[in-house]
Amino acid sequence: MKTSTIRGFFQSIRNPVPSLLCVLILFSIHSCATVPTTNAQSQGNRLNTSQKQGGSENEELSLPAHLTKAEAVKFSPPAGMANLYIIRREAYLGCAFNIGIGLDGQQIGSLQTGSFLLKNISPGNHILSSFTQGETATKTFKASAGQNIFYDIKGDMGFFWMGTSIHKISDEDAKAAVRRCKRAIGI
Secondary structure (H helix, E strand, O other), X not given: OOHHHHHHHHHHOOOOHHHHHHHHHHHHHHOOXXXXXXXXXXXXXXXXXXXXXXXXXXXXXXXXXXXXXXXXXXXXOOOOOEEEEEEEOOOOOOOXXXXXXXXXXXXXXXXXXXXXXXXXXXXXXXXXXXXXXXXXXXXXXXXXXXOEEEEEEEEEEOOOOXXXXXXXXXXXXXXXXXXXXXXXXXX
């Protein structure tokens, strides 16, 4: 391309703000946030640390059996406990943002699109929260021993922020989503 053609192109742009805004929007939709997850290609007992700060491209660490995806898809809570599955299904909109997850006032992890957290919880009343830089959503629920509880977390896009919402989902839909998603490693 000739230099005069390039100069002419940039001179024809009178107001660069709309062009820059389009580039930023495309970048935010294309970029994806990451959290440490189990490796779906193996038996689910390896942590992919290339997503963690300082991890090398091929470095993997062994996980305890209770943290593996293989263990999670058994949908079998420990004796006297309940399983809480928090799922964030695949989505293009908002994939550049992680959503933080809290339980009873304590942060337990964060989710990127296409991932889930599993937390063993005691029976009783609990408060689930999801948060971004835009807002926090909460949901109160009661857990019983031996129960699997499933919530879907969605990112709600605003013009300059991303919010979040929490939705109860059926066991059948949730189990299918868990099988498709990567297991995020909680705090």
